[in-house]
Amino acid sequence: MRDRAGELSRRRVLQTAAGTAAAATAGAFATGTAAAQDEGDGGEGVPAEYDGWFTGDARGGEVQNYDGTTVDRTGESEVTVTVGADGNGGTFAFEPPALRVSPGTTVTFEWVSDTHNVVVESQPDGAGWEGHDPIEDSGFTFSSTFETEGVYTYLCEPHLSLGMKGAIVVGAAPAGSGGGGSGGEGVPAEYGNWFTGDARGGEVQNYDGTTADQTGQSEVTVTVGADGNGGTFAFEPPALRVSPGTTVTFEWVSDTHNVLVESQPDGAGWEGHEPIEDTGFSFSHTFETEGTYTYLCEPHLSLGMKGAIVVGAAPAGGDGEPAGPTGDGGSPPFWVTGLAGGILVALLAPIVVSYYRYWDRDGRSTGGAAGRGAGIPADEPVPEAAEPEAVEEIGHDEYDPMGTAALIVVYALILLVLWVFMYFVEFLGNGPTVIG
Amino acid sequence: MEIHRFEKLWLVAALLLIVAFIGTIVYGALGAGVAMVDDSGGTVDPDDPTASDNFREPGVYTTDDGDVEVYVIARQYLFSPGSTEPIQVPANTEVTFYVTSGDVTHGFNLAGTNVNTMVIPGQVAEITVEFDETGDHHIVCHEYCGVGHHDMRGTVDVVPQSQFEVSDE
Numbered sequence: 001m002r003d004r005a006g007e008l009s010r011r012r013v014l015q016t017a018a019g020t021a022a023a024a025t026a027g028a029f030a031t032g033t034a035a036a037q038d039e040g041d042g043g044e045g046v047p048a049e050y051d052g053w054f055t056g057d058a059r060g061g062e063v064q065n066y067d068g069t070t071v072d073r074t075g076e077s078e079v080t081v082t083v084g085a086d087g088n089g090g091t092f093a094f095e096p097p098a099l100r101v102s103p104g105t106t107v108t109f110e111w112v113s114d115t116h117n118v119v120v121e122s123q124p125d126g127a128g129w130e131g132h133d134p135i136e137d138s139g140f141t142f143s144s145t146f147e148t149e150g151v152y153t154y155l156c157e158p159h160l161s162l163g164m165k166g167a168i169v170v171g172a173a174p175a176g177s178g179g180g181g182s183g184g185e186g187v188p189a190e191y192g193n194w195f196t197g198d199a200r201g202g203e204v205q206n207y208d209g210t211t212a213d214q215t216g217q218s219e220v221t222v223t224v225g226a227d228g229n230g231g232t233f234a235f236e237p238p239a240l241r242v243s244p245g246t247t248v249t250f251e252w253v254s255d256t257h258n259v260l261v262e263s264q265p266d267g268a269g270w271e272g273h274e275p276i277e278d279t280g281f282s283f284s285h286t287f288e289t290e291g292t293y294t295y296l297c298e299p300h301l302s303l304g305m306k307g308a309i310v311v312g313a314a315p316a317g318g319d320g321e322p323a324g325p326t327g328d329g330g331s332p333p334f335w336v337t338g339l340a341g342g343i344l345v346a347l348l349a350p351i352v353v354s355y356y357r358y359w360d361r362d363g364r365s366t367g368g369a370a371g372r373g374a375g376i377p378a379d380e381p382v383p384e385a386a387e388p389e390a391v392e393e394i395g396h397d398e399y400d401p402m403g404t405a406a407l408i409v410v411y412a413l414i415l416l417v418l419w420v421f422m423y424f425v426e427f428l429g430n431g432p433t434v435i436g
Numbered sequence: 437m438e439i440h441r442f443e444k445l446w447l448v449a450a451l452l453l454i455v456a457f458i459g460t461i462v463y464g465a466l467g468a469g470v471a472m473v474d475d476s477g478g479t480v481d482p483d484d485p486t487a488s489d490n491f492r493e494p495g496v497y498t499t500d501d502g503d504v505e506v507y508v509i510a511r512q513y514l515f516s517p518g519s520t521e522p523i524q525v526p527a528n529t530e531v532t533f534y535v536t537s538g539d540v541t542h543g544f545n546l547a548g549t550n551v552n553t554m555v556i557p558g559q560v561a562e563i564t565v566e567f568d569e570t571g572d573h574h575i576v577c578h579e580y581c582g583v584g585h586h587d588m589r590g591t592v593d594v595v596p597q598s599q600f601e602v603s604d605e
């Protein structure tokens with residue numbers, strides 16, 4: 001969103017170059033990956049579907065150390081999960097957050113920082129995993145053997161809001177599913193200037209340069225009219241990556257929005273939803289054709305209510321995301337410049353005015369005719385004005401400053417009211433109070 | 437030095453106000469019985485508070501004379517007990533909270549009331565409260581204790597004496 005034209009084109013060149021290189025690498029490895037996935041998987045397999053468990057939509061915060069991949073440790077009899085590893089803004093992560101093991105594997109949970117527990121959120125029917133409810137500190141370990149196939153999700157209660165959540169998939173992966181980054185060349189997340197103010201409509205302020213990766217899930221939800229862009233004028237997530245065949249449901253959470261398709265890959269037939277709908281409405285579309293789809297909300301286009309969906313796996317070796325911060329972010333908005341200028345002028349004004357006055361007085365006293373009384377020759381001193389006569393003289397005690405006295409009385413009354421209110425009403429009246 | 441009679445008036449009024457302020461504090465302490473949190477709770481080993489004689493396993497206890505004692509350990513980012521399960525205490529009974537921290541400095545405040553103390557590792561904050569009304573009070577941590585500080589909260593559930601059951605003995 002802070003793209004400057006030059007930077008954008010430079011990045012696109014880099015992305016294209018990286019994409020090409022990555023495609024070549026991915027192609028070379030594609031055969032090997034596919035073979036590894038097929039190995040030992042005759043049956044139906046267990047897909048790594050977490051139903052949004054790693055997002056902020058589930059209980060607790062978003063799991064920031066989950067990058068969309070499930071660590072495959074199938075075929076090993078003993079696997080370790082680190083509890084309290086670095087991540088989620090501190091030592092608040094399960095490492096790996098998503099893990100795939102074979103049935104019968106013993107998973108050991110190892111505490112490497114303090115104040116964590118393992119509470120089971122969900123598990124397959126018939127499984128009896130209990131986790132470890134008591135809060136333990138660094139050095140503690142416990143092991144569980146997972147027999148029942150399926151997806152187990154768990155969390156750390158003290159740090160749930162920070163996103164300390166994990167999942168274990170027991171069972172082989174389904175044939176043909178790539179747990180992210182499947183074979184092929186991949187689709188880079190390139191939106192051109194769609195999210196900037198250079199394209200139709202306003203700048204998409206709720207787009208932070210990242211594409212939400214929801215590949216591997218069969219159903220994904222996009223919120224229409226979420227908070228953002230100065231009101232409830234955002235698609236959430238604004239940029240989304242899904243696998244081909246994913247059904248994306250658009251859910252209205254505020255009023256007066258529609259979904260108009262701006263661009264889509266050749267051969268794709270997405271129609272969006274042109275009629276304007278209100279809260280509670282939803283529609284779904286299954287995206288089959290790989291490529292980048294852009295869409296917008298017509299009523300709020302000028303506010304930046306735009307979105308994009310990338311269908312297909314990310315290119316190996318990067319999602320085409322901007323690498324690192326995008327430079328200095330360009331010039332600040334107009335109002336910042338205006339405000340800063342105003343403050344500067346206000347600060348300088350006294351200096352300028354006093355200089356002017358000084359110069360002016362100077363001019364007067366050094367004989368400028370303008371400052372002199374009319375009719376006085378230039379070489380004669382200007383006579384001083386006569387002091388006015390006192391009308392009536394009064395002594396020190398005869399003068400009564402009634403106005404000042406009234407002001408002080410008013411101040412004292414305000415003080416009195418504040419005192420009574422603060423101590424007797426706010427403090428003593430706010431029971432219960434500490435009595436010992 | 438000559439002082440105007442008006443000035444004399446408001447000098448006296450200002451002095452009276454200061455005397456009244458001090459009088460209020462004295463009244464609060466002696467008349468209304470407002471106490472300050474002091475170091476009477478003693479100290480504990482911050483790494484293992486329950487190992488010390490003056491701190492018990494976190495929980496709610498009753499004493500021989502019918503009062504209630506609540507031992508709470510604050511950790512990043514929960515009150516134990518308090519966060520995962522509410523602290524249940526009876527109304528119209530003297531309840532003494534013993535609060536300490538297992539990691540960093542926390543706060544312990546029943547939102548909207550004067551029940552308010554800092555929770556310092558190694559130091560037991562001892563505060564005695566009598567709840568006149570039943571209902572929930574929210575505990576908030578009001579000392580920044582880390583990235584999850586905003587989510588560190590708990591509940592004190594004040595129930596009628598007849599419904600109060602001691603969970604720990």
